[in-house]
Amino acid sequence: MPTLLIHRARCIATQDDANTELKDASLLIRDGRIERIIQAAESTDALLTQVDEVIDAHHHVVVPGLINTHHHMYQSLTRAIPSVQNAELFSWLKGLYPIWVGLTPEMVRVSGQVAMAELLLSGCTTSSDHLYIYPNGVRLDDSIEAAHTIGMRFTATRGSMSVGESQGGLPPDRVVEQEPAILKETQRLIERWHDASFGAMTHVAVAPCSPFSVSQDLMRESAKLARAQGVRLHTHLAENDHDIAYTREKFNCTPAQYAEDLGWVGHDVWHAHGVKLDDEGTYLFARTRTGIAHCPCSNMRLASGILPLRKMLDAGVPIGLGVDGSASNDAANLLNEARQAMLLARVGRALEPFGCDHGPAEMTPRDALRLATRGGTEVLGRAHELGQIKEGFCADIAMFRTDTLSMAGGAVHDPVGALLLCASDNADYTIVNGRVVVRQGQITTVDMGPLVERHNQLAMQLALGVN
Numbered sequence: 001m002p003t004l005l006i007h008r009a010r011c012i013a014t015q016d017d018a019n020t021e022l023k024d025a026s027l028l029i030r031d032g033r034i035e036r037i038i039q040a041a042e043s044t045d046a047l048l049t050q051v052d053e054v055i056d057a058h059h060h061v062v063v064p065g066l067i068n069t070h071h072h073m074y075q076s077l078t079r080a081i082p083s084v085q086n087a088e089l090f091s092w093l094k095g096l097y098p099i100w101v102g103l104t105p106e107m108v109r110v111s112g113q114v115a116m117a118e119l120l121l122s123g124c125t126t127s128s129d130h131l132y133i134y135p136n137g138v139r140l141d142d143s144i145e146a147a148h149t150i151g152m153r154f155t156a157t158r159g160s161m162s163v164g165e166s167q168g169g170l171p172p173d174r175v176v177e178q179e180p181a182i183l184k185e186t187q188r189l190i191e192r193w194h195d196a197s198f199g200a201m202t203h204v205a206v207a208p209c210s211p212f213s214v215s216q217d218l219m220r221e222s223a224k225l226a227r228a229q230g231v232r233l234h235t236h237l238a239e240n241d242h243d244i245a246y247t248r249e250k251f252n253c254t255p256a257q258y259a260e261d262l263g264w265v266g267h268d269v270w271h272a273h274g275v276k277l278d279d280e281g282t283y284l285f286a287r288t289r290t291g292i293a294h295c296p297c298s299n300m301r302l303a304s305g306i307l308p309l310r311k312m313l314d315a316g317v318p319i320g321l322g323v324d325g326s327a328s329n330d331a332a333n334l335l336n337e338a339r340q341a342m343l344l345a346r347v348g349r350a351l352e353p354f355g356c357d358h359g360p361a362e363m364t365p366r367d368a369l370r371l372a373t374r375g376g377t378e379v380l381g382r383a384h385e386l387g388q389i390k391e392g393f394c395a396d397i398a399m400f401r402t403d404t405l406s407m408a409g410g411a412v413h414d415p416v417g418a419l420l421l422c423a424s425d426n427a428d429y430t431i432v433n434g435r436v437v438v439r440q441g442q443i444t445t446v447d448m449g450p451l452v453e454r455h456n457q458l459a460m461q462l463a464l465g466v467n
Contacts, residue, residue, distance in 0.1 A: 027062070366420075
């Protein structure tokens, strides 16, 4: 693996425990790890001729690779579908299930690479993905292979739906699976793909879809399987008011009580959204170190509500960021997601009496960056190896230019603050495991022109029901 020197960065935001920010410092990367942080006063002259590549970082702010904790990558094929542009969660799903039933393995592979390319261009180096619909021979392997091709660090979650409309669930019966088959396939995937070693490129998690699409038995058995195999658990919870009403009607409990009763709390569990968790649920999640994937753009797009982010963080709930599905966002820019999380937290506080006096301090730019880095690693169980620029940690790095139009008049004052407050530019370089996968704003691992062209052809085929 080539050695790499990131030379004399304008600013390195390490995201270490002290929130250290270094000026004119350099990074030596070897064998996929950060070998040395070289302070401004130290000479790098000898290294310049010893390494395989030098990246001049004089005009860059350098941050740890961003972490995406929730996505549905296949949904890149169904962005901006007119019939559901103005729908809330349940009607949005009912409008899209009949389209998604036409998914093919090629569609999952191609849409996965498109979604990952978009993430990588936003400085995201690690992403989870929640694939829960498996028609026409689709397998989670299709997503994992897409990640390997494009070079993204990946947590593949084996989603599932087992309760269709005839049994009181939300999805149509033709998209659900039998529960024994779900559990058997999930175990196969863990045994085939999950890598528990330091710096692993692929993790597998167990992820029944939601209270309105799987049985309580499947939730319990999935938790047992995950813990027997030493992998994490993921699902949707408390996303909007209809979600809450369904759980109360079907199970006579709150979402937090539902999760606790089924064994779905603990340091190895993370739930997507959690927008409508009550106080009891917040304190349960804090006490048990149960994580949340906060998806502000999707929550705004579907009008699901505003997560009380600061309240949950102060209570001790582990929280990372997620772009959510590309049909409910309809983008996958994780830097912009961090910016939106910051802005939404501020406006959420402003809805309270005299909240405008307190809202601006509710979430700072550096708070938002921490959510997008260390917050995500805590939620995905990788805080010991990712999310910081630290010697010995994985060399997952995002570099953003500070001399762009969008940063003009901002980076001169505070390059880190400008990264979150100014318009979200693409990364100039994104490095995953020491490999440059975005160079000067371009993906290096796949040819994006033919990929996007094929993706658009498949999107039209899917929408028209032509497989």
